[in-house]
Every structure is written in C-alpha cells, then in structure tokens.
Amino acid sequence: MKKLLLTVVSTLLAAASFAQNAQVASLSHEGNVTYYYGVSAFQQAIEAAQSGDIINLSGGTFNATNITKAISLRGAGIDNSSPTYIAGDFNIEIASDDANQFVMEGIKCANKVTYSGTFSNPYFIKCQFYSLRNYKSSDAITNIMVVNCKVTNDYSVGGTCSAYLINSFIKQPDTNETSSITAQNCLITRYPVRGLINSSWTNCIFYGCSYSDVLPNSNTARNCINVKNYYDVFGTLSEHTGCSSKLYEYADVFKTFTGEYSDTETFELTDAFKEAFKGSDGTEVGLYGGLQPYDSTPSYPLITTMAVDKQTSTDGKLNVTIGVSK
Numbered sequence: 254m255k256k257l258l259l260t261v262v263s264t265l266l267a268a269a270s271f272a273q274n275a276q277v278a279s280l281s282h283e284g285n286v287t288y289y290y291g292v293s294a295f296q297q298a299i300e301a302a303q304s305g306d307i308i309n310l311s312g313g314t315f316n317a318t319n320i321t322k323a324i325s326l327r328g329a330g331i332d333n334s335s336p337t338y339i340a341g342d343f344n345i346e347i348a349s350d351d352a353n354q355f356v357m358e359g360i361k362c363a364n365k366v367t368y369s370g371t372f373s374n375p376y377f378i379k380c381q382f383y384s385l386r387n388y389k390s391s392d393a394i395t396n397i398m399v400v401n402c403k404v405t406n407d408y409s410v411g412g413t414c415s416a417y418l419i420n421s422f423i424k425q426p427d428t429n430e431t432s433s434i435t436a437q438n439c440l441i442t443r444y445p446v447r448g449l450i451n452s453s454w455t456n457c458i459f460y461g462c463s464y465s466d467v468l469p470n471s472n473t474a475r476n477c478i479n480v481k482n483y484y485d486v487f488g489t490l491s492e493h494t495g496c497s498s499k500l501y502e503y504a505d506v507f508k509t510f511t512g513e514y515s516d517t518e519t520f521e522l523t524d525a526f527k528e529a530f531k532g533s534d535g536t537e538v539g540l541y542g543g544l545q546p547y548d549s550t551p552s553y554p555l556i557t558t559m560a561v562d563k564q565t566s567t568d569g570k571l572n573v574t575i576g577v578s579k
C-alpha cells in the first residue's frame with residue numbers, strides 16, 4: 254500500500270509540475286521522479302532513462318531524439334487545447350533481447366518517425382504522425398500495433414515486419430513482398446492501392462484511390478466500402494466477403510468529411526449510413542466501430558486544474574488543490 258501511495262503521489266506531483274511550467278518532462282524510475290525543463294527536456298529524459306521507465310511530457314513542443322530503450326512515453330494528448338509535440342525526425346530501435354515493451358501514447362510528431370531493428374510489440378496509441386515507417390530490408394519488427402492513431406502523410410511497413418492497424422486514420426500505407434498489414438476499422442487513402450501487398454482489411458473505408466486501380470490478390474477484405482474511388486478497389490480480390498461494390502460519395506457516408514484532411518475533422522458517419530451498412534461484427538465500419546472505437550483521450554489521468562497557496566501554513570506546509578480528469 255505504501256508503495257502504491259508513493260507512486261500515486263509521484264504521478265500527481267509530475268502532473269502538477271506540468272500545470273505550472275511549459276515544456277516539462279518527468280522521468281519515473283523505480284518510484285523516483287526526476288524533472289527536466291525546456292525544449293531539450295525530452296532529450297535529457299531519454300538520455301537518463303533505463304528500459305522500463307516512464308517519461309511523461311507536458312503540452313508544448315520538444316526537440317526530437319532517437320529512442321533506444323523500451324520506455325513508456327506519455328504525452329498530454331493530440332486533440333486537446335495543449336497537445337504534446339515532438340519536432341524533428343527520430344528513430345526507434347530497441348534491442349531485440351529487451352524484455353520490456355516500447356509504448357508511445359498521446360503525442361503529435363511533426364516530422365518523420367522511423368523504427369528499425371528486430372524487436373517486437375511496439376505499441377503506438379492515440380498518437381498523430383506525419384510519417385511513420387521502416388524501410389530497411391534487415392528490419393524484422395513483429396506485431397507493430399497502431400491503435401487510435403492518425404498518420405497524415407505516409408505509413409510504411411518494410412523488411413519482414415508485420416503491423417496491426419486498429420481504428421486509425423492512415424494515409425498512404427505501403428508494404429512489400431515480405432511484410433504485411435492487418436487492419437480493422439480504419440480509414441484508408443492510398444494512391445495507388447496496388448502498393449499494398451499481403452494485407453488484410455476488415456470493416457475499413459477506402460477513399461480517394463486512383464483511377465482503375467485495385468488491391469492485389471495477395472490482399473483480403475471483409476465488409477469494407479469504397480468512397481469517392483474511381484473503381485471498385487476490392488472487386489478482383491479472390492476473398493472480399495461483404496464488401497460493397499458501390500462507389501459512394503462523401504456525403505453518402507460522412508457527416509462533414511469531404512476528402513481533405515484536417516486535425517479538427519472527426520470522420521463521423523451519417524446516421525443513415527450507419528444503419529444501412531454494418532461491419533462484420535455488427536457495429537459500424539470505420540473509426541468508431543469494432544472493439545476499440547477511436548478516442549484520442551489519453552488512457553492515464555491528466556491534471557485539469559491546480560491551485561497553489563501563496564504562503565505556507567503555520568506548520569510549514571504548502572496547500573495544493575489538484576483537479577484530475579477521469
């Protein structure tokens with residue numbers, strides 16, 4: 254119980270520090286918390302971290318640095334009023350014998366993020382990337398998880414890697430002959446889709462694909478739909494169970510989305526379409542169906558308000574009142 258209380262207090266103190274200072278990183282290691290400040294705070298925390306540690310980043314912009322340790326990296330979110338940005342290209346490469354899992358949540362990455370090597374099970378959740386990719390033929394990263402994320406320029410799986418895309422917006426996904434993507438309840442745009450090999454799509458929406466282009470036969474599709482495509486991208490697949498051959502207009506499917514990405518777009522389906530077309534599990538296709546409907550709110554508590562007394566009490570204590578999101 255004592256250890257649990259110390260952990261909770263440390264977490265609250267770290268979050269309280271975020272509320273008072275711009276660009277703060279806290280490094281949690283075996284119950285001890287160290288703070289770093291300014292645009293280089295993330296770099297300093299990474300340098301000091303050990304595998305299994307937790308790094309929390311406040312809202313604001315931090316300089317990028319390569320990551321070689323299986324840490325949990327937590328930001329303040331991507332769709333709120335004070336998101337966490339990492340600016341600059343960086344690479345993630347974890348030692349293959351590291352028993353800990355790399356987890357990244359609640360962070361916007363403004364430039365190119367790559368992952369390389371032969372490690373397993375990296376977990377990207379509730380993040381936004383401009384570019385997320387690996388491209389070396391020697392890369393053999395398995396079970397790459399991308400959940401409730403937005404990739405706004407390009408996503409690539411190369412080498413002999415395997416990736417799972419869950420309830421995410423993905424622009425320009427790409428594979429090669431020895432890599433694969435398994436996607437569920439995603440919104441996909443790809444020009445052209447013939448660049449997708451050895452992949453499986455369930456309850457996904459494809460939009461804006463090129464003229465007379467179709468998915469190669471190495472793909473499978475279940476309960477997917479076409480929106481504003483020039484051709485039925487699933488039509489020649491040997492396995493395309495429950496997919497609609499109709500070429501829908503944006504207004505048929507989305508409440509507000511018209512094909513142009515913006516950070517404020519929610520990609521919600523119209524009520525009429527949700528009733529007319531169901532996914533293979535009976536829920537809606539796209540981002541808000543399935544087992545993990547899209548939600549960019551971080552899974553850990555965030556400090557929403559904090560008030561600090563200007564003076565200590567007679568016994569030398571300083572009263573702090575903290576409001577924490579649920």
